Amino acid sequence: MSTQPLHFNLFTMNAVEHVSPGTWTIPGDQSHRYTDRDYWTSVARTAERGGLDAIFFADVRGIYDVYEGNRDPAIERAIQTPSNVPQALVPAMAEVTDHVGFAVTRSTSYTHPYQLARELSTLDHVTDGRIAFNIVTSYLESAARNLGLEGRIEHDERYDRADEFMDVCYRLWEDSWEDDAIVRDANPGTYTDPEKVHAIDFEGEYFSVPGPHGCEPSPQRTPVLYQAGSSDRGRRFAASNAEAVFVSQPTKEATRAYVEDMRERATAAGRDPESIKFFPGIVVITGETEALARETHETYRDHVSVEGTLSLLSGFMDTDLSTLDPDQPVEHIETDAIQGAINAFTKNDPDREWTVGEVARFAGLGSTSPVLVGSPEQVVDELEDWRDEVGIHGFNLKEVTRPGTLQKFVDLVVPVLRERGLIRTSYEGSTLRENLHGQRQLAADHPARRE
Template sequence: MTRQIRFNAFDMNCVGHQSPGLWAHPRDRSWQYKDLEYWTDVARILERGIFDGIFVADVIGYYDVYQGTAHHAIQQAAQIPVNDPIQLVSALSLVTKHLGFGITASTGFEHPYPFARRLATADHHSKGRLGWNIVTSYLESGARNTGTAGLPRHNDRYEVADEYLEVIYKLLEGSWEEGAVQRDRGRRIFTDPSKVHEIRHQGKYFSVPGYHLSEPSPQRTPVLYQAGASGRGRDFASRHAECVFVAAPTKTVLRNYVADVRKRAAAAGRDPRKLYVYNLQTVILGETDAAAAAKFEEYRSYASYDGSLVFMSGWTGIDFGQYAPTELVRKAETNAIVSIVDALAEGDPDKKWTVEELAAWGGVGGLGPVIVGSPSTVADILQEWVEDTDVDGFNLAYAVTPESFEDVVNLLVPELQRRGVYPTDYKPGTLREKLFGGEAYLSSDHPGAQFRDLAAIHRREAETAKSQLLVAV
């Protein structure tokens, strides 16, 4: 097989990200999450390993579904405390030249007008290496603490997200024309006002009449990541996302997902091969299989049963604390991440999960599969996953940081390069150019590209309003 395998590092600006309890491991540095020196060390490691980027997760809220309390989440530092992800970009940009930054931010808790400026600023500071992981949020605690009555229903959150993206596109793609910024000292014209436009957006959820605050950044719209895996989420991803993140526990689930999301992208008029899918994966490496197995057992000795079920309960919306450890995971209607419930309960007919198996599974690596072995063994397995599922790459979570990432860079990457299935250098340009080639901006078949001509959009909106008025009369 000669198809290239892609890696992102999956991290979060917190302590206990995907492996609850392993913060107590003596070699783990995640407790230094609040120190920029930790992050710059990680960024240098990843760039040396030619990772596409560092994918920084985030949540607004805390996990309080398990046993109806946040006690175990707080005790085990299960994604609390947690800091803002986008503020890392400027510092990491200064110590790297190529690494991309996939920053998670929700469409549910911040108005798109100030957020568009934050995106543009980070894309400027990184010289075009920014990606935005679009999430719709799933924690009721986040909704309660941002002044809303509760978290909207799952499909309603995506309806809000669709309009949110429309506003973002209008601001980033259409408000400032190419050539608007002239920096003409002789004529004392920094920006030509005739080339800067009000977006005049009036929708169901947002009213944004005016101008975007920032001049166009190198990519205008950052590379768009999305983790939608439910039916509604897949529709959203196939329309908007350029990179899709999925946490499929088995090959069967992943293969079905990849085929389906590519089919939906093609139906939306997009090139399905220009939509990269990354699966969550954790790899435990040693010089030999035996050394890797010993390291895995060492890691597992630090895993937290309660911390694992804190995550599983929060992600699914099901309080696993109310069930006996030997009970099977069953399908349930929830308002959290619907796809996880589906995948665990019925995604693979050959695998049924008990609660205690679920806790053990999530103790190291969260929802993603864990691969343990020598570089040769792990490389064989990753290549099999790519061949069997058509996935493009992997979001690699750490067990112990930065040790897990160092092991990948020092042991696994050279093995994959020897096989000709991993890049040996970065492509030039912005993050979008490094990933896909072509231009720095959204491709012409992406729905965001249509918002570059705001005048045409305003004419269509006026004609629609006029037609609706005539029908009403």
């Protein structure tokens, strides 16, 4: 049984809705304030007060248009539309906090590694080392078209490109500038020693980058690396690159199987499997008593948009769920969208057969993640059981109401976690990686650090 404290991220999006469609209609919900700077700075302060590791921002580049073959349901129901870029919020949130980190989702399919490396180095500088990079390869066909492509890049090729993309970034972040390249010597007027700044001369199938990096080393050099690969190819990529893995599975059994598989893959990739932290997504619905929590849960369920949920899942799965009977079982298919969304209800939990209707009802609050309902003590009991039974390190907290989900977690659940020694009472380090892994730089066995 583990005695390690748990880690928590708030999983959110710079949008009206994220993964609980329709809940913006709940009285008192403030999701419409996603364009309000004061909303986000308040969220940052609350997350830091609760000792959370990071605010984890999802992002998409397109509009969900698979359900019923058009985009109108997603636009009408605010399914991750409208949305703004996440990284623009970071400086404002960092200004009002000292410790909480910021995980920014960026796509390796629709940006250039030199550009992204420079942007994330800059954010790591201005936050004093509190930036993480959630590596995604993008799954929406509409995003590909919006960015000038004829169609979405095939699933496995997206990961081939991502492998090369990260190789470029690693060479820029880790190899281009030596630690003591900056000398700031006014006499004879040398700011940087050019002998300690190196080109990377990268030539690959997708990218040609001579370098050197345009930024001096930031506090963490390489930002903390998150990934959520769930397909076979995605898991292989995560096992090689991720320091923290976001797990999207609906049950403990499926999550445990995923974690065990990933640890085996990390070992095969030459990494210490204990160097990877696992964060299942979770929805926490709590109140001062169990009865109040269950009453709140029923209220939330009444506001879930079934059409919105099916629109979201159709985009995840690249399958128009409007064409399927609600009683029809969900069958495994190979898809160029989020393979893990299909796997979560098919391959990863083979002892249960899910129908389309069951998936829609389950996924209305938090998509593919389990929902915990109970008093603060009951919630903490369950979170501790997940750590001990499944072998995970923390959770990505999925929102139902905003900022209510975070506020209730911090005000009601965190005090119980602290009483039991299950969450920090103060931050251990000055950077996100120090707070998460106990060190400022990447582990020595990470591929970015190997000679």
